[in-house]
Amino acid sequence: MRIMVIGGGGREHALVKALKKNPTVEKIYCLPGNGGIAMDAECVAIGAKDIPAQVEFAKANAIDYAVVAPDDPLAMGAVDALTQAGIPCFGPDKAAAIIESSKAFAKNLMKKYNIPTAAYEIFTDAESAKEYLKTSPIPVVIKADGLALGKGVIIAETREEAMEAVSSMMQDKIFGESGSRVVIEEFLTGPEVSVLSFTDGETVVPMVSSMDHKRAGEGDTGLNTGGMGTIAPNPFYTHEVAARCMDEIFLPTIRAMKAEGRTFKGCLYFGLMITKDGPKVIEYNCRFGDPETQVVLPLLKSDLLTVMQAVTNGTLKDTVVEFSDECACCVVMASGGYPGKYPTGFAIRMDDEARAHTYVAGAKVTEDGLVTGGGRVLGVTATAPTLDRAVAEAYRMVGNISFEGAYFRRDIGHRALAELEK
Ligand code: AMP
Ligand code: GLY
Numbered sequence: 001m002r003i004m005v006i007g008g009g010g011r012e013h014a015l016v017k018a019l020k021k022n023p024t025v026e027k028i029y030c031l032p033g034n035g036g037i038a039m040d041a042e043c044v045a046i047g048a049k050d051i052p053a054q055v056e057f058a059k060a061n062a063i064d065y066a067v068v069a070p071d072d073p074l075a076m077g078a079v080d081a082l083t084q085a086g087i088p089c090f091g092p093d094k095a096a097a098i099i100e101s102s103k104a105f106a107k108n109l110m111k112k113y114n115i116p117t118a119a120y121e122i123f124t125d126a127e128s129a130k131e132y133l134k135t136s137p138i139p140v141v142i143k144a145d146g147l148a149l150g151k152g153v154i155i156a157e158t159r160e161e162a163m164e165a166v167s168s169m170m171q172d173k174i175f176g177e178s179g180s181r182v183v184i185e186e187f188l189t190g191p192e193v194s195v196l197s198f199t200d201g202e203t204v205v206p207m208v209s210s211m212d213h214k215r216a217g218e219g220d221t222g223l224n225t226g227g228m229g230t231i232a233p234n235p236f237y238t239h240e241v242a243a244r245c246m247d248e249i250f251l252p253t254i255r256a257m258k259a260e261g262r263t264f265k266g267c268l269y270f271g272l273m274i275t276k277d278g279p280k281v282i283e284y285n286c287r288f289g290d291p292e293t294q295v296v297l298p299l300l301k302s303d304l305l306t307v308m309q310a311v312t313n314g315t316l317k318d319t320v321v322e323f324s325d326e327c328a329c330c331v332v333m334a335s336g337g338y339p340g341k342y343p344t345g346f347a348i349r350m351d352d353e354a355r356a357h358t359y360v361a362g363a364k365v366t367e368d369g370l371v372t373g374g375g376r377v378l379g380v381t382a383t384a385p386t387l388d389r390a391v392a393e394a395y396r397m398v399g400n401i402s403f404e405g406a407y408f409r410r411d412i413g414h415r416a417l418a419e420l421e422k
Contacts, residue, residue, distance in 0.1 A: 054081075
């Protein structure tokens with residue numbers, strides 16, 4: 001099998017490493033990949049959004065199977081284009097990817113099919129949005145409708161902040177056209193759980209649950225980032241919560257998409273909040289999460305490629321998807337300054353053990369070897385029979401990796417460990 005993975009971050013590195021385990025895989029290309037992924041796949045300088053070039057490359061290189069990982073190419077129809085060219089592909093088509101690319105679509109879907117989520121209103125002009133905010137409960141959550149690199153969500157603690165958010169999204173267009181429509185929703189509280197699932201549009205198989213750590217600072221303070229670390233499984237996702245999620249959220253969502261003529265095939269990510277009224281959907285993503293993938297795939301016992309092909313072929317019902325009952329922790333190491341401005345180009349040093357457990361997000365290969373090349377540079381994942389051991393192991397390996405200005409949170413997993421001790 002000759003495989004092509006679209007994307008170039010830590011998530012794609014985890015996908016490549018998991019796909020490589022299948023003995024029938026003779027070659028993996030990653031488009032565009034990165035300097036770290038180049039240790040495990042052949043990276044090709046074709047951008048994740050350059051769909052015509054991807055199709056051409058796949059045809060010219062006899063690709064047997066493609067995996068489209070990031071949100072942008074999925075929303076732009078990469079899976080449609082590859083499938084049309086005769087290349088079997090993992091990921092939702094454009095019609096189904098809208099579940100992530102339009103928050104308004106996702107909210108309306110949940111309302112129509114009674115899927116629990118925060119109460120909301122949608123606005124297409126700033127005046128009505130501001131009128132609504134004059135009397136809305138505070139805090140309030142304001143979301144740009146379209147893709148905004150995970151930054152299009154503002155939790156306003158005051159009415160002034162809420163008004164400002166509307167001005168900057170709808171009038172100053174800080175997120176471009178993504179902000180011409182906004183969703184204003186009820187502020188919910190409770191622990192957050194990420195559940196990635198495999199679905200072929202009929203059957204849905206949740207993967208092991210996980211917890212992201214989105215804020216830059218320890219104690220969940222500071223700016224939102226792409227994710228500073230993850231653990232799995234998430235202790236707030238009890239058997240009881242899991243059963244409710246399956247009945248009230250996962251199956252209804254899959255059925256709703258099918259009923260809308262937007263059958264979803266691929267990895268559907270449920271961003272959940274466990275409120276006092278039960279689990280509610282905070283967001284859907286039409287793809288594997290980053291850095292959730294870096295803790296979920298190391299716990300997958302079944303062969304990833306086999307499961308992905310079952311999703312593509314619509315045979316997930318007959319496929320065994322097994323996870324280990326171990327725990328995993330991924331600690332992200334970022335460039336000093338991230339998520340603000342940061343310098344890059346610093347040599348990355350690590351021993352062989354750390355290398356084997358590392359998923360590289362932003363690095364380049366130069367004459368000096370591997371050097372930093374992004375905000376989030378890499379994630380290190382350890383697995384162990386218990387969460388406290390996985391956390392300790394991940395930090396031990398972090399100690400064997402260095403680059404100038406390296407920043408990482410020292411408290412990944414602490415909230416989960418405190419819950420487990422209760
Ligand atoms: P999203 O991009 O929709 O996942 O939002 C980013 C983060 O904002 C989430 O992970 C939550 O921590 C927070 N968030 C989003 N929506 C709400 C809400 N309705 N209530 C409270 N927090 C929220
Ligand atoms: N970790 C959150 C995401 O992938 O969007």
